[in-house]
Amino acid sequence: MTTEAKLSSPRQDQRIRMGERLREIRTQLGLTLADVAARSGLAVSTVSKVERGLMALTYDRFNQLADGLEIDIAALFSEHGDPFQSGGIAVARKGEFLLHETENYTYEMLFPELWNKTMTPMFGTLRPYEQMHFERFVDHPGEEFLYVLEGSVMVYLDGKAPVQLQAGESLYFDSRRGHLYASAGPENARILVVCSDAGLRAKQRALTP
Template structure:
């Protein structure tokens, strides 16, 4: 039997003594993942915000494992939920290849700064092959934007609304209109600027890891904020359901 998510809880249909060789044990999977990284319960608690006593009960099967707790722990460990279960009892990872995530309008992990309002759809899926980002652009000049952004990987950007100038440190600025797109090496310094008075939004798809992208965006936004102390402060991460 496979692990089920029922009523917000992840559970095994059969008691421990009746599990077949192909079944997974969520608590044992979490315990194994934590120990593979050399983390103590105290260290994991600091990462995910759950009490040590709760983590201990979860690992020992003495407390129901809700999907919310499972998500928080998997994010703290930097592993996908599917990988956690695939690693327990030698389960076949192919059994978990059908994962999906639906993000409704206005949902997604949000980071706001003076440069962009970033929203990350499918934030509940870790270790994605690519990271989609919907960005509403704020800055209209390089002075407003601050230092150019650069990060690992490659980037494809499609203009959803408005007119955008893409500045890089290797090419002359490129003007893009709604419906236009560009693919580039995001290791180049780059900045998206709004052209005109209207709003501008883009969909960017990046090949870097989501954690790396978030950390880069926050770090660069903090650097930019330091250049304009009288204006808005640093970025705010609102969480995936904001």
């Protein structure tokens, strides 16, 4: 799911930084826009709009980009990352996150500076379904954990009946099944989401600083 929309200045700045990071990686790897599109399965126009800060990608599209470029997904969010080592410990203090906004969701990405993670934790803010614009279900390799922090959430699963969750309730599922989240009430809802990769990528390019 992608979107091109009118943005406020902070959101525009965030998308511009993300686009600059993608262009930097593509150039460093000696790839053209067409190369990235062919490797990731995204349209050339989509890759171009992301690089120009005109389009935000959802998590599954970022996964496609990372797989196509053979890099850690965290490298798309943070230029200077540190590999998470066996026995390692990382602490995120309150307010320490990377903000990523799409048309439908606002994500607060936790530990974006850690590469080679097997999990991607994030907080999310969901608007009511009537205020969201879905074109398709989201799906990606791995497993997903959802915990409702505030409000009520409706989870739409491809081929299954919707699941409604209240604050304090959670859901664990195979994220290869298409899924969508939305607030089930008139107010925004807050969630914690943890996505796991389907195993660490066996082929990950080493990006120089």
